[in-house]
Amino acid sequence: MIHKQPVYANYAATTPALTEAVCKELRAYLMETHFNMGRNFEGLESGAIALRARRAVAGLFGVSACLRVIFTSGATAALNMAIHGLVRPGVHVLATSIEHNAVARPLEALRKAGVIDLGWLPCAPDGSLEPETVRKAIRKNTGLLVMTHASNVLGTILPATDCFKIAREYGVFTILDMAQTGGSLPYTIDDCCDIAVFAGHKGLGGLAGTGGFVLGERAVAEMRPWMAGGTGSASHSLDMPDFLPDKFEPGTQNTFGILSLAASIEEIIREGCETIREHERALTARFLAGLRGIKKAKPYGPLDAERSVAVVPVVICGHDAGDVARRLFEKHGIITRSGLHCSPLAHKTAGTFPEGAVRFSFGRGSTEAEIDTILEALDML
Ligand SMILES: Cc1ncc(COP(=O)(O)O)c(C=O)c1O
Numbered sequence: 159m160i161h162k163q164p165v166y167a168n169y170a171a172t173t174p175a176l177t178e179a180v181c182k183e184l185r186a187y188l189m190e191t192h193f194n195m196g197r198n199f200e201g202l203e204s205g206a207i208a209l210r211a212r213r214a215v216a217g218l219f220g221v222s223a224c225l226r227v228i229f230t231s232g233a234t235a236a237l238n239m240a241i242h243g244l245v246r247p248g249v250h251v252l253a254t255s256i257e258h259n260a261v262a263r264p265l266e267a268l269r270k271a272g273v274i275d276l277g278w279l280p281c282a283p284d285g286s287l288e289p290e291t292v293r294k295a296i297r298k299n300t301g302l303l304v305m306t307h308a309s310n311v312l313g314t315i316l317p318a319t320d321c322f323k324i325a326r327e328y329g330v331f332t333i334l335d336m337a338q339t340g341g342s343l344p345y346t347i348d349d350c351c352d353i354a355v356f357a358g359h360k361g362l363g364g365l366a367g368t369g370g371f372v373l374g375e376r377a378v379a380e381m382r383p384w385m386a387g388g389t390g391s392a393s394h395s396l397d398m399p400d401f402l403p404d405k406f407e408p409g410t411q412n413t414f415g416i417l418s419l420a421a422s423i424e425e426i427i428r429e430g431c432e433t434i435r436e437h438e439r440a441l442t443a444r445f446l447a448g449l450r451g452i453k454k455a456k457p458y459g460p461l462d463a464e465r466s467v468a469v470v471p472v473v474i475c476g477h478d479a480g481d482v483a484r485r486l487f488e489k490h491g492i493i494t495r496s497g498l499h500c501s502p503l504a505h506k507t508a509g510t511f512p513e514g515a516v517r518f519s520f521g522r523g524s525t526e527a528e529i530d531t532i533l534e535a536l537d538m539l
Contacts, residue, residue: 164491165528169521170310170338170469171495172359172366176418180363183421184414204413211420212403218423218431219354220346221372225402229416232369233337233357234260239406240333240353240371241265241304242384249301250275252292252330254316256285256309256504261335265304275299281507284460285314292324302331307339311504311517312459313442313469315343322350331380337369338467341423342438342521344431352377358415361434361521363422368415378402385409434522438468441520441529445470448533455536458508458515468524471499471508471515474539479514482539486516490535494518 166174176184191203208229216224230236237260245251245268253261255278269276277295281287292303303325308315322332326349333353339345341361347354351374358368373381383398387408392399399405426434443463449455454475460466474482483496497514498505505511518532 164493165531166493166523167518167520167528167532168493168495169360169524170467170499170517170519173361173363173521174523176363176365177422177425179425180418180421184365184418187414187417204411204416207413207417207420208403208411211416211423214420214423214427215356215370215372217427218341219372226373226378227370228373228403228406229368229370229411229419231367231412232359233335233355234369236355236369236371237261237304237333237335238264239384240355240381241268241302243381243406244302244331244333244353244377245274246301247273248275248299250277250297250299251302251304252277252279252295252300253304254279254287254306255281255507256312256314256316256501257304257306258310258335258337258504259500259502260337261304261306262501262503278503279305281314281316283508284458285309285312285316285504285507286460286465287316287321289317289320289324292321296325296328296330300328300330302333304333304335306335306337307345308343308467308469309459309501309504310338310469311471311499311501311515312508313338313466313471313519314460315339315465315467319348319350322348326350331377338469341426341431342434343467344435347372347374349374353381358419362419363426363522364419365415367412368419373402381406383408437522438520438524439463441524441526442466442468442470444526444529445518445520445533448529449536452533452537454539458510468520469517470519471510471517472536473510473513473515474536477539479516482516485539486532486535490531492532492535 212224212227215227337357340356358364359366389404479496486492
């Protein structure tokens with residue numbers, strides 16, 4: 159049965175549609191700029207678009223030097239570059255027990271190759287982490303702490319600032335995975351965060367295939383390029399240029415995607431990240447309150463909209479998660495995501511492994527009416 163109005167509740171995976179203003183800019187770029195560009199002007203135009211986007215990202219995260227904003231094909235590429243660029247053989251790396259596979263897999267591969275020692279910081283079943291856990295886990299050779307800002311499974315917001323302050327006391331480098339928080343949770347990147355990674359196609363409202371990272375002062379000196387190639391600069395040398403952003407941006411950039419990011423982030427800044435956060439917080443609170451009245455629905459995570467982003471995993475007792483997601487879609491047009499959500503670690507932490515859960519996630523475009531539709535549908539299961 160096809161529904162008139164699908165209800166999209168999968169914002170943690172991706173934003174379903176670009177806003178009208180962003181689409182308008184992209185259309186204009188394709189029709190007026192892209193096809194009229196001569197070879198020689200291509201570089202100029204894409205450089206100007208990238209600079210605009212760098213300024214937007216820097217503005218959103220309160221960073222003064224916009225050349226420290228590096229664009230990649232997404233948070234996964236950015237995390238791989240950041241991890242490989244900062245680890246040195248023999249180093250001990252810490253990460254939390256709720257990381258996405260975009261962090262867990264590169265770290266695990268490095269561990270298996272004998273390059274690093276790896277320690278998982280134990281989060282509580284609701285995903286929360288006590289900052290002092292970091293201090294207890296730090297060893298003499300600990301060199302890097304990687305952590306998610308908010309869990310893509312449980313929604314839990316981690317105390318990044320407090321954890322990073324402790325890491326800084328021991329000279330440990332830090333990487334923050336902001337895939338789930340960029341654009342929806344106000345955050346200023348401070349001195350304790352060495353690299354902050356963002357995904358372009360989620361809360362930041364850009365096209366798929368966009369993302370990147372912001373380098374802190376220490377990381378500028380410490381991080382090595384993990385990918386190498388042409389940059390259109392210092393071409394006489396077989397080494398990557400030593401200046402930003404070229405040092406970390408080899409190859410042809412995704413100018414169209416980067417333009418979508420620039421336009422969307424400028425819009426988010428105008429709207430106010432606080433306003434978006436409040437909208438999503440209120441919807442999450444409404445959803446959690448409604449779930450309390452549905453006996454067979456068991457939500458996981460902090461169950462507190464103040465302590466989480468707009469992500470709530472739910473297990474319907476006695477029902478398979480995939481089956482529930484399929485029925486919600488087929489009968490009610492509700493789009494969710496079921497299974498392990500690329501984070502077996504988070505599901506193990508919560509106690510929902512290997513069955514998984516149905517994840518409901520909301521965003522800027524979600525409405526109270528949609529939350530109520532989802533609650534009614536769950537009640538009818
Ligand atoms: C916490 C987290 N980190 C990393 C990623 C990977 O992001 P991307 O799709 O931009 O590679 C995701 C995507 O779901 C995520 O939720």
